[in-house]
Amino acid sequence: MGLRLTVPRRFDGLAAHAARWTLRVADGRIAAVDAAAPAAGGGAGAVVGDPLLDLDLGDEDATLLPGLVDAHVHLAITNTDPATRELPPGLLALRMLRNGHAQLRAGVTTVRDLGAPDGLDEQLRRAYAEGLATGPRLFRAGRPLVAPGGHAAFMGQPVASPDDARRAVAAAAAAGVDWVKLMATAGLSTAGAEASEQQLPDAVLRAAVAEAHAAGLPAAAHAVAGPGVRAAILAGVDSLEHGYALGADDVAAMRDHGTTYVPTRTVVRQVADALEIDGSRPPARAQAAARLADATHADAIRRAHAAGVPIVAGTDYQHGALPLEVALLVAAGLTPTEALRAATSVAARLLRRPDLGTLAPGARADLLVVCGDPLRDVRALRAPLLVVLGGAVVWCAPALARRGVAARPGA
Ligand SMILES: [Zn+2]
Missing domain, CATH: 3.20.20.140 (Metal-dependent hydrolases)
Incomplete structure (x- = not known):
């Protein structure tokens, strides 16, 4: 399943960027990164029944990081x-x-x-x-x-x-x-x-x-x-x-x-x-x-x-x-x-693995979204919202589960 994730802020493994931004995942890897387009059709949240999980957190106080x-x-x-x-x-x-x-x-x-x-x-x-x-x-x-x-x-x-x-x-x-x-x-x-x-x-x-x-x-x-x-x-x-x-x-x-x-x-x-x-x-x-x-x-x-x-x-x-x-x-x-x-x-x-610990295109889609801004206060890491491993959601907070996001079975 593909994944499209829009966030208001990110840390890419090296530096922070405070701008609305969309990341796309395909086949377990980060496929592309774009400056975010405005949310289509006002459709914030997960698109249920679509093979693409489309999650727009662009208006939340949230930060995306590499896993x-x-x-x-x-x-x-x-x-x-x-x-x-x-x-x-x-x-x-x-x-x-x-x-x-x-x-x-x-x-x-x-x-x-x-x-x-x-x-x-x-x-x-x-x-x-x-x-x-x-x-x-x-x-x-x-x-x-x-x-x-x-x-x-x-x-x-x-x-x-x-x-x-x-x-x-x-x-x-x-x-x-x-x-x-x-x-x-x-x-x-x-x-x-x-x-x-x-x-x-x-x-x-x-x-x-x-x-x-x-x-x-x-x-x-x-x-x-x-x-x-x-x-x-x-x-x-x-x-x-x-x-x-x-x-x-x-x-x-x-x-x-x-x-x-x-x-x-x-x-x-x-x-x-x-x-x-x-x-x-x-x-x-x-x-x-x-x-x-x-x-x-x-x-x-x-x-x-x-x-x-x-x-x-x-x-x-x-x-x-x-x-x-x-x-x-x-x-x-x-x-x-x-x-x-x-x-x-x-x-x-x-670990000699340049495809980990980064949000660069081609990297493994291992992702973490947390509430707040860990660049200001690293205690924000204690409030994870979403964890993605190789493109699959493996954990999500109850607030996202209520919006239809589901972790894969066995996770
Ligand atoms: Zn030890």
Whole structure:
């Protein structure tokens, strides 16, 4: 079904434009964009029974954006509780469906899943492809490379040497991953280790990244603080995840190596604030580590931003919280426009997908319409009106449902 959408204001992934404007979609892609003609026949609203969904929001206080990208999620994970690491895969798979749907409802049409146990991320992608459920476009890393017994060992491939790392990357590539994920340091919730402890040695990081790049795969490193941050950057990872504390030398190294920074401010706040998800709150030890991280994180973001390091929005395991991450990036010094780029065009560049995160003709028709103007106040992202994935409406607010707009079955 084609789609024609008229809006009074848009953010195209790079900049805002305040003018009535019509976007047309065909075959899942943005077909053309025009300065809007006046509404035909006074027919605002959906044209029921027409194969073309024609929605005129030109007189509403609404903004059209590309569908958002959450560049750091784990759809199989919702909290730090070790007991949930033992859950049966069927239950985890159902939670993943719910979590993917929460992302869509928040306007997130693409996620990069940076680690899942047991091939669940690949199975979820197959379920989406088979039409069993509707969820965001899924870029996946499969099982991360971890130190034996280290951070995220429950879902990782343990590697103790450069040869292990090369074998693990080859196995991941054979399993069809889009990214290679490395747990360079411990984390807020690692039992028996300080969060800043380096866990994968320099030589292992270098071997893994070189092997990934030789296979045409980008690499992402979980590195929260301490020497593992620099080691990951110098090893050549494409994105540095978390980076709760970054020194001036770390930031200079990121700038020199073209490293993208995905700070995941959301997870620090979530753990520091002891948010309960799926029946579990972070343990006191993780809360204390998160409060320490919180004290330096905004400074790290400010410093990287000032140095021109690309910053991309990611949340970790609070699904549908990307609007919060965008607001936290603004609180850390990005302008609303820069923070929205971090969740659209800059994220798409990290994913090497110029057809995402943009409203340009030919791009995938992944769209978000929100009430209000997020360029003035990014909190407007919390009020989605319409979410479109590949040209299909996958979520709409009750106000639009009353006008005859319907999300496709399974969404
Ligand atoms: Zn993560």
